[in-house]
Amino acid sequence: MDHSKNSATRSLYDRLGGEDRIRAIAGTIFDRHIGNPAVQRRYVASDREALIPILTAFVSAGTGGPQTYTGKDMLVAHRGMNISDQEFVAVLDDILAALDEHGVGQREKEELLMICWSLKDQIVRQ
């Protein structure tokens, strides 16, 4: 991490705290999904320990980290699930709550929220 750079030039990946922090956040997001009645049925069959490294690589690569994401693209990953707008918002709620829980700053939350929002058309009603 380059501490000499300010928030305008440091990657979102660095400002989130790098891979270890993103992995911890991914775990919190998954646990919140399991506890969220709006989406838990989607994840009950999921393998937590298998999914977290995929989510970690996805967020890391998508925020400027050195990782290569080798998982499915968002269209393929969610195709056939017929995910609703309500479910999408519920997932965003869980993501924001997890970011709060990990003390992520307002600006970083907003940037990540915008990245997630930009993926909506690939995820909802596919």
Ligand code: HEM
């Ligand atoms: C911005 C929002 C979202 C992001 C960034 C996201 C990201 C991902 C990623 C990276 C994967 C793994 C792909 C792979 O296996 O290679 C995945 C799988 C999945 N997603 Fe999403 N997703 C989002 C929203 C949603 C929503 C709204 C739902 C439904 C409520 C959902 C349900 C699932 C399910 C059920 C899986 C498969 C899990 C498994 O393999 O066990 N996702 N998602």
